[in-house]
Amino acid sequence: MDALRRALDSDIYYSFRRSPVVMLSAVVTLLFFAGAIFAPWIAPQNPFDLRQVDLMDASLPPFWLPDGQAHFPLGTDTQGRDVFSTILFGSRISLLVGVFSVVFAMVLGIALGLVAGYAGGTIDAVIMRVADVQLSFPAILIALLIDGVARLVIPQELQHEIALYVLILAIGFSGWVQYARTVRGSCMVEKGKEYVQAARVIGRHPVAIMLQHVLPNVLGPVLVIATIHLAIAIITEATLSFLGVGVPPTEPSLGTLIRIGNNFLFSGEWWITVFPGIALVVMVLAVNLLGDWLRDALNPKLR
Amino acid sequence: MIAFVIRRLLQAVLVMMAVGFVAFSLFAYVGDPVAIMLGQDFTAESRRLLVHELGLDQPFFVQYVHFLLNAAQGNFGISYRLARPVSELLLERLPATLELSLCAAALALAVGVPLGVYTGLNRESWLSRLLLTVSLVGVSLPTFLIGILLILVFSVVLGWLPSFGRGTTVALGWWTTGFLTESGLRALILPSVTLAMFQMTLIMRLVRSEMLEVLRTDYIKFARARGLSDRAINFGHALKNTLVPVITITGLQLGGIIAFAIVTETVFQWPGMGFLFIQSVSAADIPVMAAYLVLIAFFFVMINLVVDLLYYGVDPRLRIDRAAAAGHGH
Numbered sequence: 001m002d003a004l005r006r007a008l009d010s011d012i013y014y015s016f017r018r019s020p021v022v023m024l025s026a027v028v029t030l031l032f033f034a035g036a037i038f039a040p041w042i043a044p045q046n047p048f049d050l051r052q053v054d055l056m057d058a059s060l061p062p063f064w065l066p067d068g069q070a071h072f073p074l075g076t077d078t079q080g081r082d083v084f085s086t087i088l089f090g091s092r093i094s095l096l097v098g099v100f101s102v103v104f105a106m107v108l109g110i111a112l113g114l115v116a117g118y119a120g121g122t123i124d125a126v127i128m129r130v131a132d133v134q135l136s137f138p139a140i141l142i143a144l145l146i147d148g149v150a151r152l153v154i155p156q157e158l159q160h161e162i163a164l165y166v167l168i169l170a171i172g173f174s175g176w177v178q179y180a181r182t183v184r185g186s187c188m189v190e191k192g193k194e195y196v197q198a199a200r201v202i203g204r205h206p207v208a209i210m211l212q213h214v215l216p217n218v219l220g221p222v223l224v225i226a227t228i229h230l231a232i233a234i235i236t237e238a239t240l241s242f243l244g245v246g247v248p249p250t251e252p253s254l255g256t257l258i259r260i261g262n263n264f265l266f267s268g269e270w271w272i273t274v275f276p277g278i279a280l281v282v283m284v285l286a287v288n289l290l291g292d293w294l295r296d297a298l299n300p301k302l303r
Numbered sequence: 304m305i306a307f308v309i310r311r312l313l314q315a316v317l318v319m320m321a322v323g324f325v326a327f328s329l330f331a332y333v334g335d336p337v338a339i340m341l342g343q344d345f346t347a348e349s350r351r352l353l354v355h356e357l358g359l360d361q362p363f364f365v366q367y368v369h370f371l372l373n374a375a376q377g378n379f380g381i382s383y384r385l386a387r388p389v390s391e392l393l394l395e396r397l398p399a400t401l402e403l404s405l406c407a408a409a410l411a412l413a414v415g416v417p418l419g420v421y422t423g424l425n426r427e428s429w430l431s432r433l434l435l436t437v438s439l440v441g442v443s444l445p446t447f448l449i450g451i452l453l454i455l456v457f458s459v460v461l462g463w464l465p466s467f468g469r470g471t472t473v474a475l476g477w478w479t480t481g482f483l484t485e486s487g488l489r490a491l492i493l494p495s496v497t498l499a500m501f502q503m504t505l506i507m508r509l510v511r512s513e514m515l516e517v518l519r520t521d522y523i524k525f526a527r528a529r530g531l532s533d534r535a536i537n538f539g540h541a542l543k544n545t546l547v548p549v550i551t552i553t554g555l556q557l558g559g560i561i562a563f564a565i566v567t568e569t570v571f572q573w574p575g576m577g578f579l580f581i582q583s584v585s586a587a588d589i590p591v592m593a594a595y596l597v598l599i600a601f602f603f604v605m606i607n608l609v610v611d612l613l614y615y616g617v618d619p620r621l622r623i624d625r626a627a628a629a630g631h632g633h
Binding site: 129133136137138140141144145148149151152231235238239242243244245255258262265266268270273274277280281284285288289292 | 314318321325329439440442443444445446447448451452454455459466555558559562563565566569570581584585587589592596599600603604607
């Protein structure tokens, strides 16, 4: 209760309440997460349950156009699946891949950053050199390569099952550098401070010092990076799926839906592509706006 | 200076060796070319002979050096999918990718820099606010979606521009160009706008923040105190000083453009290297994948190297910092 009152009284909450755009993006982000988590219960139809899909309903336009039907608000695709439901299920996959790859990149980046910053010397030089080299290549290219190579190495019959994990690792691995650099920088500042020296004097283990004393003090910037990284990870996943090297078509993400719909652009069924596209952009935009706000709110220099 | 250049060169060679190693591992551990070449009927003896002939019984390291030597001469073997030499395939598609990338980079600069200057100078105007909001939307729009939306509007609904391919091309020696025919130029518009969009927003934001930074400095205040015209201050003093980082970032972004060309080329079925790469990934065509990997890494390493050296040449402060650091015994 006390913690809650303190949170409501803070600067960050104040700047949050002052900006309608930020509050709106927070609501939109929450709605997307809620929609993704509860998709099986709130979607009007399970688009992957063949008993619920009727080919007679195929290629219906959205409800406001002639021939549109009220129980398919955003129309149906060429197999009679409700576009609104496929978007709900699709954002489930998109967010799942996005969140887990951010977590993976964050854990890897924080660990390497802490080690590099705390240990210094050769270990630091090696880790940061690798980071420099990786940073000179675009993340999407690295994710594409890891994913492409993994596809060749993994036997065919396993590919569909573990495609999702491969994708998470590929996207996560392409994003750890930002975390590592930030954490290393803060860690080098923190380790010279008295509380760290005190902890060292009383004989705490270096790993315990890093995790319990240094880590909590470098988490602010990490949170900002993670938010902006989530937007990038979602875009990367969508791009890879659009290129046909992402999630398997049996569990379509928003990117896969756009890829499938792209084939029907010329036959006039624009809604199969455009609505998943809008969903993707709104989701990424909301997360980006939150990230921008968080960066400004947590950085006292900009105030 | 010489030590700096040598260190950067060594680093570049190391990166290329590492990339070469990854590419070579693809060959060594993925798929079995011997089985493909032998076909249905073979004995243990004929297999052993072929393995020996191909040099596959030699130690890993010897094979790796062979691969590096061949790669340095542009020899990457033969595509599994198209049964043609990989270097030939890549060379055929190189002009398409380079023409697209250069057009996109030129477009991004030509639009991004003026917009950045405008939004930097007129911070409070409604147009600047609008442009900044639009640029945030632009960052949130994935490249492939921009392409699809442009196709939907300009090809499907309006029918103005072609949605795929390069149009008619003219061959100048081995280089094929789309610049000389009307259909080639028309085909170039949508892909280059798609590819330029992200870089454009990036350059605009960068120029804006650099302008804001420079406008706060003392020498700009001093220039105002001297009574120079706004025009002379903004373009003679401020813009000139923002251009160094802008040129650096744009140079580095050229690599990003080549990488995102994969996406744009797939959307528009543009017959470039990126499209070839995606087709090769789907078909597990390892020689093409390996060669593309090495070639792209080479582009990146070269761009980074040139940018680093340029930066060193352009910004005298870097040299002083380094000398000072050396003086302190670091």
